Amino acid sequence: MAAAWAGNFECTACGRKRLIGSEFSKAALERHRRDPTAPLRCVACVEAAAAVERQAAADKQRLATADDAAGAEHVCSACARSLPAAAFNRNQLSKGGEKQRCQTCVADAEQAAAADGAEKYAARLAAARQAMQRAEASGSAAEKVVAASAYSAIEAEKVTGLKPVVLGRGRARGRGGALRGRARAPSA
Ligand SMILES: [Zn+2]
Ligand SMILES: [Zn+2]
Known part of the structure; x- marks a missing residue:
């Protein structure tokens, strides 16, 4: 370990x-x-x-x-371009015209989400590293072990953990804001 x-x-x-x-x-x-x-x-x-x-x-x-x-063309719901099927991933076309996005738009969105996820990950890793260094400097033996394994766990996450982070983020944003705003619109 x-x-x-x-x-x-x-x-x-x-x-x-x-x-x-x-x-x-x-x-x-x-x-x-x-x-x-x-x-x-x-x-x-x-x-x-x-x-x-x-x-x-x-x-x-x-x-x-x-x-x-x-041989048909499909309209991307994000960039509104009419493109051949080859410009879309198959799972995007199965979503239908309201939701389908071309490969360029999907890649752009994924890149933005991945960059954001990587940033948050780096911050958590840095915090865990600091905690480990503090424990190493002044903590008990048990505290050192806990801090070191917490750090290792976050480090190990990176290899497999990126996709769930990205998915969770997208879903969370869909709820809340807009709905609440409509519900509380002033009536007078
Ligand atoms: Zn597009
Ligand atoms: Zn690597």
């Missing part, structure tokens, strides 16, 4: 720091030794990127086939 945050490497993709060598492939470490300024990605990030790439290739293939058959 303790070794998980005691290494010297940093993943340039997920931003986790103080990783041990076994978090990386031999080839990645070899490249890093030859060129310390080149990006170094942990095994989890390399695998995640490969999976995304495979999925994208498969999606593209499916869309190209579907598009050949259909």
Whole structure:
């Protein structure tokens, strides 16, 4: 456990720091030794990127086939452009005209949400690191263990936790504000 945050490497993709060598492939470490300024990605990030790439290739293939058959254009509800089916992810088209968004608009929204999520994550990680440093300086043995494992837990979250954060955020924003405003509009 303790070794998980005691290494010297940093993943340039997920931003986790103080990783041990076994978090990386031999080839990645070899490249890093030859060129310390080149990006170094942990095994989890390399695998995640490969999976995304495979999925994208498969999606593209499916869309190209579907598009050949259909040939129709669809209007994006976000940018209002009329675009061929290939410009949309299949799950977006299944939402229908009111909600479907083109790949560009979806990517933009995801990028904004991911940037926001990454920012909040960095703040939590920094707070946990400070708590750990405080515990290490003046805490009891139990406090040190608690602070260190809290920090490790947040650090581990990064690899798998981004998507749920993004989804939860979108849903939470839909409720509240607008509805409440209408309900309390002055009647006189
Ligand atoms: Zn990584
Ligand atoms: Zn669009």
